[in-house]
Amino acid sequence: MDEREESGADIADLHQLERNDMMKRVKMVVAYDGTNYRGWQLQPNGVTIEEVLNRELTALLKEPITIIGASRTDSGVHARGNVAVFDTENRMPADKICFALNQRLPEDIRVQSSEEVPLTWHPRKANCTKTYEYRILNRKIAMPTERLYSHFCYFPLDVEKMQQAAAYLVGEHDFKSFCTVRTQAEETVRTVYSLDVTKEQDMITIRISGSGFLYNMVRIIAGTLMKVGMGVYPPEHVEEIIDARDRQQAGQTALARGLTLVSLEYEKELPDWHHRENKEWEYDILQSHIREEKTAYFLIRRCLDEEWDGVLRRNIHHAFQNGAQQVLVADLEKERLKDGDRYGYYVVEELSGDGAAEAVGMLSGEERTRIAGIIDRSLRDGEKSGEKSGEKSSEEEGETDKHDNRLRWYRAADGGRDM
Numbered sequence: 001m002d003e004r005e006e007s008g009a010d011i012a013d014l015h016q017l018e019r020n021d022m023m024k025r026v027k028m029v030v031a032y033d034g035t036n037y038r039g040w041q042l043q044p045n046g047v048t049i050e051e052v053l054n055r056e057l058t059a060l061l062k063e064p065i066t067i068i069g070a071s072r073t074d075s076g077v078h079a080r081g082n083v084a085v086f087d088t089e090n091r092m093p094a095d096k097i098c099f100a101l102n103q104r105l106p107e108d109i110r111v112q113s114s115e116e117v118p119l120t121w122h123p124r125k126a127n128c129t130k131t132y133e134y135r136i137l138n139r140k141i142a143m144p145t146e147r148l149y150s151h152f153c154y155f156p157l158d159v160e161k162m163q164q165a166a167a168y169l170v171g172e173h174d175f176k177s178f179c180t181v182r183t184q185a186e187e188t189v190r191t192v193y194s195l196d197v198t199k200e201q202d203m204i205t206i207r208i209s210g211s212g213f214l215y216n217m218v219r220i221i222a223g224t225l226m227k228v229g230m231g232v233y234p235p236e237h238v239e240e241i242i243d244a245r246d247r248q249q250a251g252q253t254a255l256a257r258g259l260t261l262v263s264l265e266y267e268k269e270l271p272d273w274h275h276r277e278n279k280e281w282e283y284d285i286l287q288s289h290i291r292e293e294k295t296a297y298f299l300i301r302r303c304l305d306e307e308w309d310g311v312l313r314r315n316i317h318h319a320f321q322n323g324a325q326q327v328l329v330a331d332l333e334k335e336r337l338k339d340g341d342r343y344g345y346y347v348v349e350e351l352s353g354d355g356a357a358e359a360v361g362m363l364s365g366e367e368r369t370r371i372a373g374i375i376d377r378s379l380r381d382g383e384k385s386g387e388k389s390g391e392k393s394s395e396e397e398g399e400t401d402k403h404d405n406r407l408r409w410y411r412a413a414d415g416g417r418d419m
Contacts, residue, residue, distance in 0.1 A: 022089045026097060027117045028067075030082045033108040035148050035257070039075040040082070046075075049109060053084065056104045060097075061090040070123035070264055071130065074216075076256035078149065081112070081263035083123045125321070127267040129193060131209040133260050134222040139202040150203065151222070151258035157229030159199045164235035165228040166195040166206075168242065169221060172276040176245040178221055179214030180253070188214060188245075189314060191276065197225065204229075207262075216253050224251035270322055273370075280307045284374055285315060286367060287322065293362055294325035298412075299371065301378050302333045313344040316412045320346070327412040328359050332378045337410045347415030350408065359409050375407070 030049070038046030050069060057065035070083040092100065094116035101111050135150040137143060142152045169178075169192055176188040192210040199205075206222050228235055232251075241249045274285040281304065286297035296319040303311050312329070319327045329348060331337050341348050351359055363371070 022091075023087055023119065024089075024094060024116050025085055025087050025119045025121060026094045026114055027083060027085050027121070027123070028098065028114045029112040030084055031080045031110050031112050032078065032082070033148070034073060034076050034078045036108060037075065039073055039077065040069050041072045049073075049082075050084075052105065052109060056101060057086060057088075060101055060104060061088050061092065063089060068123060070128075071261055073259075073261055074256050077259045077261065078257075079261040082261050083264045085117065085121065085123055087119070123264075127211075127270075127322070129209050129265045129267075130212060131207065131262040131265070132213070132218045133262050134206040134208075134218060134254060134258050135260070136204040136206070136222070136226065136258060137202055138199070138204050143202075146203075148257055149260070151255050153226060155230050157204060157226060158231065159197055159204060159229065161231075161235050162197045162204075162206075162225045162229045165225055165238045166197050168235070168238040169195050171278050173242050173278055174245055175214055175217055175242070177241045177247055177250045178217050178224070179247070180216045180220075181247070182215055186214075187314065189310065190214060190217070195221075219254045219256065219259055220247075220250050220252075222254040222258065226254065227251040277301075280304045281311050283311065283315065285319065286363075286371075287319070288367070289362055290319070290322055290324045294323065295359075295362065296322070296324040296327045297359075297363075297371075298327050298329045299374055300329070300331050300333065301374065302381075305336075308336060309343060312412075313346075316346045317344055320414065325413075329410045329412055330407050332375060335408070337408070339410075342415060343412065345414060345416065346412045348410040348412045350410050355411070356409055359411075360407075371407075 030053070032049055034049070036047070037052075038048050040049045042048055042050050050067060053067050054065055057067065065086050065088065067084045067086045071079075073079060073082065094114055096114075098111040098114035101114075105111070135146075136157065137146050137150040137152045138154075138157050140154055142154075146152075172189065172191040174189050179188060181188070190210055190212055192208060195206070195208045197204065197206050206225060208218055208221065224238065224241065227233060228238065270287045270290060272286065272288040274287055276283060282301040283303070284299045284301070286299075289295045289297070298312075298315060298319065300311065316327045316329070327346070328351070329337060337348055337350070339349050360368070
């Protein structure tokens with residue numbers, strides 16, 4: 001290569017670096033009335049929110065823009081706080097884009113805010129709490145001004161019974177009965193953080209927050225709670241519907257127009273501990289070592305054998321998504337972990353000697369005490385055989401080390417994607 005060609009290549013590399021320096025990712029919070037749209041995602045048979053935003057951003061910024069939405073709402077569903085991102089080289093300040101864009105958008109779409117985020121930030125991969133509301137107009141005669149933003153039900157609904165039924169849905173469950181399953185491989189376990197049913201005058205509002213929702217899940221929950229409110233079945237039957245894992249057992253899919261995506265609140269940092277329990281399983285995950293040591297600790301207090309593979313597969317994978325490069329697993333109930341076992345993409349191997357000592361050595365005194373307390377609770381509940389119920393608490397001096405030595409830790413590592 002001669003000097004002139006080399007110089008040209010250097011200039012090209014410099015231009016590419018300059019372009020990379022200019023690129024920024026912009027996060028938008030988007031509100032819309034979904035009445036006149038075929039949902040969020042691009043569709044061949046009608047106008048969508050995504051299509052309008054792509055078109056107007058492209059015209060505003062003078063470059064091709066493709067947005068990525070956090071929640072792909074259905075036709076007729078509304079939003080007060082959906083989230084989307086896009087990449088641009090335009091020099092317009094990120095926080096000013098919302099004002100310029102709103103001047104071009106139809107009046108039923110408005111960007112509430114815009115801000116720059118890291119280029120690696122993705123609205124569907126970051127941990128968040130999603131909140132939806134489903135509104136039911138419960139009166140004898142419909143009110144025309146509410147027809148586009150609520151479901152009309154003339155039959156009197158018992159709100160107290162709906163509240164009792166809602167309590168069964170809070171927590172981590174397999175919500176297969178409450179979704180339209182699109183593929184056989186779809187994971188149907190989700191966590192509902194809160195589910196409230198309130199009534200103000202003639203309007204009943206079902207407000208639900210969770211880690212994420214399956215296709216049509218909120219609308220099916222709304223339809224099921226309406227069945228309870230009508231007296232079709234008692235509140236406790238909702239627990240049987242959950243256990244059935246059969247879509248046919250739940251209520252109808254409520255109409256889209258009553259549903260509004262309220263907000264997505266993104267997690268700023270991982271909590272130190274993550275605890276989940278229901279009838280089928282109970283576990284704790286220590287996440288405080290993911291940032292520095294790239295290690296998570298996963299203690300299963302109890303788990304039905306038929307749920308074992310799913311609980312491990314989901315939670316090991318989620319820990320890796322959160323930044324872990326290894327997950328140390330301990331079964332406090334039975335000895336079900338075996339060298340070479342595969343859980344999804346991950347393979348486990350037992351830690352012994354120096355490996356086990358290193359695993360325990362990363363724990364702080366407070367963390368070791370808490371883990372010892374978790375073991376004690378398992379023993380007191382009779383879920384680990386061969387131990388006397390009168391054993392002294394491991395939180396007493398000297399007992400923590402004994403528990404450390406008794407635990408059998410297994411290391412889960414990425415075993416590749418060959419299943």
